[in-house]
Amino acid sequence: MRQPLGRIEREYVVGEISRAKPAFELSGEGCDIHANVTDYSLDGDLVSFRPRSWKTPRSFPARVRFLHKKRYMRFVSEIRVADGIASFLISPEVVPEDEDAQSADDRLVLSLSGRTCRCDGIPTASDGAGSSVLGDASTAAALAERIGLPSDHVNARERLYSFILAVRDAPDLLPRTAGRGVCVFLDHRVLLVALVEEGRNGLEASSLTGERVAPVAIFMGARAMRFSAGVLGRMRVTDRVVILALDCVEAHEEDKRMLFERQYKSLYM
Numbered sequence: 001m002r003q004p005l006g007r008i009e010r011e012y013v014v015g016e017i018s019r020a021k022p023a024f025e026l027s028g029e030g031c032d033i034h035a036n037v038t039d040y041s042l043d044g045d046l047v048s049f050r051p052r053s054w055k056t057p058r059s060f061p062a063r064v065r066f067l068h069k070k071r072y073m074r075f076v077s078e079i080r081v082a083d084g085i086a087s088f089l090i091s092p093e094v095v096p097e098d099e100d101a102q103s104a105d106d107r108l109v110l111s112l113s114g115r116t117c118r119c120d121g122i123p124t125a126s127d128g129a130g131s132s133v134l135g136d137a138s139t140a141a142a143l144a145e146r147i148g149l150p151s152d153h154v155n156a157r158e159r160l161y162s163f164i165l166a167v168r169d170a171p172d173l174l175p176r177t178a179g180r181g182v183c184v185f186l187d188h189r190v191l192l193v194a195l196v197e198e199g200r201n202g203l204e205a206s207s208l209t210g211e212r213v214a215p216v217a218i219f220m221g222a223r224a225m226r227f228s229a230g231v232l233g234r235m236r237v238t239d240r241v242v243i244l245a246l247d248c249v250e251a252h253e254e255d256k257r258m259l260f261e262r263q264y265k266s267l268y269m
Contacts, residue, residue, distance in 0.1 A: 003095070004092075004093040004094060004095050005073075005094045005095070005096070010092070010094050013068055013073065013094060014045065014090055016068060016069070017042060017066070017068075017090070018042050020224070021038075021040075021042075021224075022066045022067050022068065022224060023036050023037060023038045023066065023067070023109060023217045023219075023224070023226070024036070024037040024040070024047065024064055024065070024066050025037075025064070025065040025066065025109070025116065025118075026062050026063070026064055026079070027062060027063045027065075028060050028061070028062045028079070029060065029061045029062060029063065035051070035052070035111065035116050036109045036110075036111050036116040036118075036215070036217060037049050038111075038215055038217050038226045039215070039226075045089050045090040046087055046088075046089055046090075047087060047088055047089075047090065048085055048086070048087040049085070049086055049087075050084060050085060050086070051081065051084075051086040052111070058080065058081050058082065059078055059079065059080045059081070060078070060079055061076060061077070061078055061079075062076070062077060062078075062079045062088070063075075063076055064076070064077055064088065064090075064091075065097075067219065067224075071096055071097070072096070072097040073094050073095065073096055073097070074094075074095055074097055075090065075091035075093060075094045075095065076091060076093075077089055077090070077091050106122040106218075106219065106220050107119060107122070107218075107219050108122055108183050108186070108191075108193070108216065108217070108218050108219070109216070109217040109218075109219075110181070110193055110214055110215075110216055110229075110244075111214060111215045111216075112195075112214050112244075117180065117181040117193070117195055118180055118181070119180070119181045119182055119183040119193060122183045122186050122218070122220070123159070123183065123184070123185065123186070139161070140157055140158060140160070140161035141157065143157075143160060143161055143164065143235070144156070144157035144160060144161075146233070146235060147160065147232065147233040147234065147235045147243065147245045148232030148233030148245050149190060149232065149233075149245055150189065150190070153189060153190055155185070155187070155263075156185050156187070156189075156190045156192060156245075159184060159185040159192065160184065160185065160192055160243070160245075163182075163184045163185075163192075163194070163243075164237055164243075167194070167237055167238065167241060168237070168238065180196070181193055181194055181195045181196060182194040184243065186218070186259060186263065187248075187259055187260060187263040187264070188248055188251070188256035188257070188259045188260040188263075188268070189247065189248055190232075190245065190246070190247060190248065191216065191229060191245070191246040191247075191248060192243060192244070192245055192246075193243065193244050193246070194237070194241055194242070194243050195241070195242050195243075195244065196240055196241055212230065212231055213228050213229065213230055213231065214228070214229050214231060214244075214246060215227075215228055215229075216228070216229045216246070218255075218259075220258070220262070223258065225251060225252070225255040225258075225259075227248070227250040227251040227252070227255070228250050229246035229247060229248060229250065230246060230247045230249065230250075231244060231245070231246055232245040232246060232247055233245050256268065
């Protein structure tokens with residue numbers, strides 16, 4: 001079992017939180033709260049933010065997890081909600097996670113309907129994101145139009161169609177853990193995410209029909225990108241899988257450059 005950080009190292013980590021503003025992943029203990037907090041203020045050790053429609057007690061214990069220089073840290077704290085503001089203290093005992101969980105690969109965290117969906121791994125063109133589709137081109141175009149993709153975005157359209165075919169043939173490709181999803185496609189314009197329904201305790205994809213904007217956090221190595229993504233559309237693929245199409249209009253220009261060059265291996269113009 002890992003030992004808590006020493007006083008000096010903990011002070012350094014808290015200082016880095018103030019500078020880098022990493023996302024906090026909250027998991028309530030004894031209540032159904034799973035949230036990814038990206039918009040917050042930090043006053044000393046006190047983190048404050050505005051929760052999204054929580055139906056919880058005024059206070060409850062929670063496990064808190066965040067990324068520090070490619071290493072995950074965790075601690076336990078008490079979430080207190082008053083006058084529409086939630087807050088918690090960064091515990092004196094901040095613990096690095098086990099060695100096999102310290103390295104963070106590319107991942108995406110999406111918040112919807114007060115819940116959080118995490119997608120490990122983000123595909124690039126080498127993963128088939130820009131490959132040609134073996135199938136009916138008119139069907140691919142119809143699916144893209146149905147979910148709200150831009151008509152000129154051929155790469156996203158082809159990836160959507162190939163992913164739908166793969167899931168229908170092999171549904172076990174999708175994760176079964178609550179709060180997990182699959183990033184289907186991501187570039188500087190569009191994000192496609194597959195969400196899995198897991199019953200009462202999981203992410204209820206069918207409850208997302210009213211969402212118009214979703215907070216997104218994208219982690220690529222030491223870089224964290226955060227923006228509000230507009231929901232272009234949604235599509236049910238199977239009885240337990242829904243795909244969401246979101247735009248990246250609100251991403252910072254430098255983040256768009258990185259997303260473009262990572263996806264297409266060419267310079268962003």
